[in-house]
């Protein structure tokens with residue numbers, strides 16, 4: 001091999017080494033990127049888990065809102081999910097097998113229509129009573145969501161005479177502060193909503 005050949009050979013070897021170094025650098029970059037992605041995902045998972053814990057703790061820390069059994073007075077209000085977190089803690093789905101959410105025509109009923117979706121995902125078997133439907137998009141959308149989960153709506157005629165006999169847990173989201181008129185038998189005989197003007 002002459003000197004020219006040797007120079008050419010050296011150049012090829014050098015080029016190969018450079019190429020290998022480039023490839024290693026690319027591989028290292030890829031590994032670093034993957035690791036960064038894994039860290040980001042783990043951080044997001046940890047954040048979600050912490051948020052869940054904080055939410056549950058917050059809801060436990062507000063005992064004044066603990067709901068009564070068996071007729072829960074009002075699902076209300078600005079934060080239906082936190083109310084449901086309380087409900088889920090107090091009334092375990094394994095103990096309360098057959099449950100009813102009663103929804104009225106106003107905002108209180110709107111909150112009520114949010115409840116069954118969350119409760120369903122926490123394993124509760126539910127029926128919804130929604131005798132006077134509100135045609136607003138928000139309300140019809142909530143109904144569609146529940147129907148898509150196959151949560152059954154009961155007609156007034158299908159409701160038992162004494163609700164408390166047939167249901168383990170009743171979420172009363174019929175009326176909030178805009179209720180007018182007399183309460184009638186609804187209050188005096190728990191579960192009986194037949195005296196309510198809606199029916």
Ligand SMILES: NC(=O)C1=CN([C@@H]2O[C@H](COP(=O)(O)OP(=O)(O)OC[C@H]3O[C@@H](n4cnc5c(N)ncnc54)[C@H](O)[C@@H]3O)[C@@H](O)[C@H]2O)[C@H](O)CC1
Pocket residue numbers: 074075076077078079104105106107108109111174175176177178179180181182196197198
């Ligand atoms: N920031 C807020 O104020 C929020 C309140 N929320 C909850 O909504 C209710 C108040 O909502 P509103 O729509 O004003 O009142 P109702 O839910 O009580 O429903 C009014 C609705 O019912 C009809 N009605 C009233 N009395 C009778 C009756 N005797 N018979 C038949 N129908 C009746 C009336 O005509 C209306 O159509 C409040 O208490 C909270 O629970 C939300 O969380 C949003 C934020």
